[in-house]
Amino acid sequence: MNLIDAAKQQIEALLGAAYEKASQKGSLPAGVTLKGTVEIPKDTVFGDYASSAAMAAARDMRMAPRRIADALIAELDMEGSYFASAEAAGAGFINFRLGPKWYGDVIADVEAEGKAYGSDDIGHGEHVMVEFVSANPTGPMHMGNARGGVLGDTLANVLELAGYDTWKEFYVNDAGNQVHKFAVSIYARAMQQRLGEENYPFPEDGYHGEDIKELAQSFLESAPQFPNGASGEEWQDSMAKFGLERNIPKMKSDLQKYGIEYDEWFFESSLHESGYVAETVDILTSKGWTYEKEGALWLKTAELLRRKYVSEGKTREEAEKLDLKDDVLRRANGFYTYFAADIAYHRNKLEKRGFSKVINVWGADHHGHVARLQAAVDGLGLEGSKRIVIVLMQLVNLLQNGEPVRMSKRTGKAIALIDLLDEINVDAARYYFNNRAATSPLDFDLDLAVRQDSENPVYYVQYAHARICTLLAMLESEGHTVKSASEINPALLADETERALIKELSAFPEEIKLAARDYDPSRVNRYLMELAARFHRFYNACRIKGAEEELLDARLKLAASVKTVLENGLSVLGVTAPEKM
DSSP, X not given: OOHHHHHHHHHHHHHHHHHHHHHHHTSSOSSOOOOOOEEOOSSGGGOXXXXXXXXXXXXXXXXXXXXXXXHHHHTOOOTTSSEEEEEEETTTEEEEEEOHHHHHHHHHHHHHHGGGTTOOOTTTTOEEEEEOOOOOTTSOOOHHHHHHHHHHHHHHHHHHHTTOEEEEEEEEOOSSHHHHHHHHHHHHHHHHHHHOGGGSOOOTTSOOSHHHHHHHHHHHHHOTTTTTTSOHHHHHHHHHHHHHHHHHHHHHHHHHHTTOOOSEEEEHHHHHHTTHHHHHHHXXXXXXXXXXXXXXXXXXXXXXXXXXXXXXXXXXXXXXXXXXXOEEEEOTTSOBOHHHHHHHHHHIIIIISOOSEEEEEEEGGGHHHHHHHHHHHHHTTSOHHHHEEEEEEOOEEEEETTEEOOBOTXXXXXXXXXXXXXXXXXXXXXXXXXXXXXXXXXXXXXXXXXXXXXXXXHHHHHHHHHHHHHHHHHHHHTTOOOOOGGGSOGGGOOXXXXXXXXXXXXXXXXXXHHHHHHTOTXXXXXXXXXXXXXXXXXXXXXXXXXXXXXXXXHHHHHHHHHHHHHHHHHHHHTOOOOSOO
16 A cells, blocks of 8 residues: 555545635635645655645635635644644645654555555556567677566566566567578687688677687587588578577576566567567558669658657657668568568567557667657557657666776676676676666676675665564574554654654555656666664664563564665566574
């Protein structure tokens, strides 16, 4: 249950009932609908919640807002409600202060929902896909893939908690230009190993990594007859298959070490082999969105984009002035482009598999591709502009000793995901990569990530959980068990740090709701830092061990509630909640 929403709704109901009484008595004019907002003031001097209903009604009632506020307060009946008092303030705000019932209900709600606490139903079971990483299987995964992996996985977890039916997918680019280049690169390295590097040129646009040399060497060991007995093209096909059969399982195992499991690894090649790409292009042609030029088939991307921009509020004249270009779908040689396959893939997601919405986590360098893809899927009649959501992710700067790190100590090559996990544990990696919104560049400090002090955010949050576990175990050894919510007196939790901590507990469902709405799972990191900070303040300000029995029970229950919410939040991030540190 979202007790922040519940409190706001109760304020609206209380004010509505007060208005009915005031209008019947004649202190306020009848026939007006109370509007306004209910907000949480930044400073508790102005109460725990503040309503602007009196100011919003001033025009219709033809009265000063402060007079309206006073008249409403005079008729407020808060018996049995979440609120202890209300007062008018400023030009006409009505400030409400929470009472023990609300604080007790927060603790009872955490207890009742347990591991499900924080969940919401804003998704109403909507079937959504989150596609992320989707790195070319032609080499090791890099830092951008590492960040995208955490962002996508955590976003899917957030959406699941918010009531969506989520599906995690990796799109394997095992067809087209990149795989051809991969095959040509392995072939060239194999020829060099057979003939000598000076006797066989390596293509300038080939993949130059050491991993290609290693694949070539492994291939030669498995095929000692190379290069005799088959054409270069046939050998390249064999090498592509050989390389993918080794790289894809390696990607899977690396991501599993990283705590990421997918519902499906979807292969681009299946779209071509089934004829789905050709069929998709034929549909676009039948709808009048393609034309032929110089032997190639083109998509009228510019016109589709103009239609999209006009539907989003631009004038036709503004849209006409944009420098928009069309795209090739099928080359003159008969091969379909990556863009054609991408359109087909999204048709497969939306039409064939029935996802109501698809969310892709992409690098910021794909920015120019977003609107083109959405517009192309619009052209299929599948509302791509509404149903395809792209989360663009900025770059990662890896730092050590204050300096950028670009090379692996282990291999002397560019840092890959698996290199990073040699340096730090999975918890730190997952926490840090989600520590900023996707739209912000991320400085990842390797030194900070391994520090065991309050400067390290993942340590700080995990330490709060371990501290509570130690406290519970110590008090249990002395005969103090955690009571049920119905057995404690929430009115005893009256210290400012106690109330602030309970308010923070209540905010978790709201944070999940907002993280899902904004596709920003980094909100969970910020929330956990604040919850841990408020717990540490409470722990330092309020004695538990040695307190009077009834107060000890209430404070112990509060600490146990914080433990539950820390576990739930860390679980969303894919980070462990250790009991000892």
